[in-house]
Amino acid sequence: MKKAFFFLFFIVLFGSVRGQDVHTMKCEQVYPGIWRYSIGKPDAVTPSTVRYKEPAADVLDRMGGPVASPVEPQAEVNDRGVLVSVPLSRDEAIYGLGLQELSFEQRGKKKIVRVNADPRVDTGDSHAPVPFYVTTGGYGVYVDNARYMTFYFGGKVRRPTSPSGVARKQDEEFLTPFNGAYSAGEGNEVFIEIPRSEGVDIYVFAGPTMKEAVARYNLFAGGGCLPPRWGLGFWYRVRNIFHQDKVEAFAKIMQDNRIPCDVFGLEPGWQQHSYSSTYTWRDTLYPDPKGLVKRLGEKNIKVNLWTQGYVHPDCPIYNDLLQYSGDFQVWDGIAPNFFIPEARRLFVEHHAKETVGIGTMGFKADECDNSDYTGNWSFPEISRFPGGIDGEQMHNLFGLSLQQTMMEVLNATGKRTLNLVRSSGALASPLPFVLYSDLYDHQGYINGIGYCGFSGLLWCPEVRSASSEEDLVRRMQSVICSPVAMINAWNLALPPWMQMDHELNLQEVIDPDNARLMALCRNAIELRMRFIPYLHAAFVKYYREGIPPFRALIMDYPDEKDAVKDIAGQYMMGDDIMVAPVVASGKGVTAKKIYFPKGTWYDFFTGERIEGGQTLELSFELERIPLYVKEGTILPLARVTLSADDPASREIEPVAFGDNPKPAVIYEDDGTLNPSLKENVITWDARKKKFSLKSSFYKLAK
Ligand code: GAL
Numbered sequence: 287m288k289k290a291f292f293f294l295f296f297i298v299l300f301g302s303v304r305g306q307d308v309h310t311m312k313c314e315q316v317y318p319g320i321w322r323y324s325i326g327k328p329d330a331v332t333p334s335t336v337r338y339k340e341p342a343a344d345v346l347d348r349m350g351g352p353v354a355s356p357v358e359p360q361a362e363v364n365d366r367g368v369l370v371s372v373p374l375s376r377d378e379a380i381y382g383l384g385l386q387e388l389s390f391e392q393r394g395k396k397k398i399v400r401v402n403a404d405p406r407v408d409t410g411d412s413h414a415p416v417p418f419y420v421t422t423g424g425y426g427v428y429v430d431n432a433r434y435m436t437f438y439f440g441g442k443v444r445r446p447t448s449p450s451g452v453a454r455k456q457d458e459e460f461l462t463p464f465n466g467a468y469s470a471g472e473g474n475e476v477f478i479e480i481p482r483s484e485g486v487d488i489y490v491f492a493g494p495t496m497k498e499a500v501a502r503y504n505l506f507a508g509g510g511c512l513p514p515r516w517g518l519g520f521w522y523r524v525r526n527i528f529h530q531d532k533v534e535a536f537a538k539i540m541q542d543n544r545i546p547c548d549v550f551g552l553e554p555g556w557q558q559h560s561y562s563s564t565y566t567w568r569d570t571l572y573p574d575p576k577g578l579v580k581r582l583g584e585k586n587i588k589v590n591l592w593t594q595g596y597v598h599p600d601c602p603i604y605n606d607l608l609q610y611s612g613d614f615q616v617w618d619g620i621a622p623n624f625f626i627p628e629a630r631r632l633f634v635e636h637h638a639k640e641t642v643g644i645g646t647m648g649f650k651a652d653e654c655d656n657s658d659y660t661g662n663w664s665f666p667e668i669s670r671f672p673g674g675i676d677g678e679q680m681h682n683l684f685g686l687s688l689q690q691t692m693m694e695v696l697n698a699t700g701k702r703t704l705n706l707v708r709s710s711g712a713l714a715s716p717l718p719f720v721l722y723s724d725l726y727d728h729q730g731y732i733n734g735i736g737y738c739g740f741s742g743l744l745w746c747p748e749v750r751s752a753s754s755e756e757d758l759v760r761r762m763q764s765v766i767c768s769p770v771a772m773i774n775a776w777n778l779a780l781p782p783w784m785q786m787d788h789e790l791n792l793q794e795v796i797d798p799d800n801a802r803l804m805a806l807c808r809n810a811i812e813l814r815m816r817f818i819p820y821l822h823a824a825f826v827k828y829y830r831e832g833i834p835p836f837r838a839l840i841m842d843y844p845d846e847k848d849a850v851k852d853i854a855g856q857y858m859m860g861d862d863i864m865v866a867p868v869v870a871s872g873k874g875v876t877a878k879k880i881y882f883p884k885g886t887w888y889d890f891f892t893g894e895r896i897e898g899g900q901t902l903e904l905s906f907e908l909e910r911i912p913l914y915v916k917e918g919t920i921l922p923l924a925r926v927t928l929s930a931d932d933p934a935s936r937e938i939e940p941v942a943f944g945d946n947p948k949p950a951v952i953y954e955d956d957g958t959l960n961p962s963l964k965e966n967v968i969t970w971d972a973r974k975k976k977f978s979l980k981s982s983f984y985k986l987a988k
Contacts, residue, residue, distance in 0.1 A: 331675050370478040390737065419740075437477070556571070589646040648704060936985065
């Protein structure tokens with residue numbers, strides 16, 4: 287009785303953890319420029335407790351940083367979970383939350399970070415939602431939690447707390463016009479609601495600009511990934527139901543037509559049972575997968591295999607995995623919790639034998655997202671997984687768990703790879719996976735390229751089919767200016783340029799007039815091959831310094847905020863090239879308004895000089911991609927080869943833009959897990975009018 291009374295007294299006096307009204311979070315500087323704010327008891331499983339890599343502490347230490355945190359979040363644990371408030375000033379623009387194809391600047395929006403394969407409305411649903419945002423105030427905020435959190439980005443205003451308080455005026459000057467209506471941008475707080483949690487850790491990343499804040503976030507995640515050189519070449523995914531002889535014949539078609547190709551992707555058809563998966567070869571289609579992989583390898587073509595995380599009863603490890611799996615089925619299979627070491631070990635061992643054991647080099651981890659409203663095929667939020675994770679948390683972590691597991695399979699080869707995945711999330715920067723989707727709006731696909739750079743993600747605007755020749759060429763041009771240059775022809779029998787009509791394509795009827803279209807597509811692919819050393823160097827910066835290789839303009843031009851804060855369709859590819867891909871207009875030639883940030887730019891193709899600080903409306907013939915190079919750049923273009931593994935691809939044909947270009951740096955790379963990445967510098971001698979390059983890896987083309 288006495289005990290019970292004391293307990294009651296305690297609750298009345300201090301509040302329980304829930305219902306506690308604690309506003310000041312405990313703050314601790316964890317690395318220079320990074321602060322952790324904590325309240326209550328964080329969930330046992332969060333993205334950081336299951337992280338892939340430890341923070342790149344040495345780089346963060348070297349970066350140094352300001353002494354004070356740029357913002358101070360406050361929080362309370364209440365009967366709904368945790369409510370966080372982060373101050374926001376009047377003119378801050380907000381970006382991030384992972385892949386968001388349906389909007390760009392986020393101020394005034396309400397967003398829920400929830401994995402969904404098929405977002406139709408701008409609610410925050412995404413293949414890869416990430417609870418991390420950055421603002422033009424020059425800082426970033428990461429919420430370390432796997433629940434479906436709601437972010438209110440400045441859209442809500444609290445009422446006065448007493449009758450004598452002053453209500454905020456609906457003052458037009460203060461309000462941001464949004465979609466033609468008023469008020470969404472008002473409010474000087476970001477509210478974040480974390481349901482069903484009793485505490486949380488929040489990390490604040492200092493700038494001074496968004497670019498540094500994002501770099502710190504990526505370094506905190508362990509640094510960016512570094513693809514092998516071949517990963518930056520050209521990828522082609524062949525038809526799902528091809529027999530292996532057909533796959534080989536296809537490689538010949540590509541090479542006979544001088545179409546470069548580094549990677550062939552095999553789609554679900556390689557497996558005995560794919561939805562859910564056995565991860566065993568279907569011998570009627572692939573009687574000798576090892577021989578196939580070997581012979582493609584002789585042509586420098588690597589094999590990437592489609593896979594998913596749902597294990598079919600016929601899979602040899604099904605029974606062993608049952609005890610580690612969620613309590614709901616997906617496509618007759620089970621969804622294991624791959625964060626449990628034993629579950630991971632079983633999966634890795636099985637895959638090692640069937641896949642990398644015979645020489646395959648990567649995976650496409652499909653279907654690891656969720657689709658509640660279209661198809662509703664995945665495990666429900668009410669699921670329970672061994673290891674103390676429920677279905678809601680698992681949805682935000684499943685893609686990450688699958689990527690980590692596949693990396694354990696792949697890292698055993700001692701070589702680096704690049705892979706594909708359909709769902710990702712927080713702290714994913716070091717995972718060498720690129721996102722793709724079944725959604726197919728070309729402009730949305732373009733916007734994703736730069737936008738993913740706000741959150742440590744990479745995005746591929748894959749080409750599948752096209753409504754016209756013009757659409758095909760424009761999509762090819764976008765995809766070659768993205769992290770993975772890929773055609774996903776899982777449902778095509780011929781390359782799309784050989785037959786545009788889908789039915790005829792499936793019947794393998796070659797269009798006799800395909801020469802021009804093939805040439806246009808080949809030109810785009812060849813350009814990609816030329817960019818490999820440049821792109822590789824951009825990725826080295828991601829790997830070492832956390833700077834994303836593809837970035838929205840606002841990240842590089844914060845001083846021109848008013849001009850660039852809403853530009854979604856232009857982005858930086860590396861430090862020196864601005865890309866502004868064109869969407870087919872139906873007329874062949876397309877007019878596009880392009881903003882040129884301050885400075886001098888050169889048209890990549892014509893060398894025409896353009897002064898920055900202005901918007902120009904320009905017209906682009908079908909063969910032209912709007913690519914602009916900063917004055918003072920040497921582009922280390924590679925000789926075009928059929929694959930990046932061809933030694934001739936290391937012959938460099940530099941091109942200078944402007945009279946006194948700064949040296950270009952490219953890196954030697956042996957493709958191993960810890961490459962030395964020796965710097966090779968290309969300089970221009972203005973007097974002798976000559977480039978020079980000292981390297982035992984690259985050489986200047988004659
Ligand atoms: C989809 C995937 C496509 C393709 C297809 C094959 O889920 O997004 O890229 O792989 O499955 O069935």
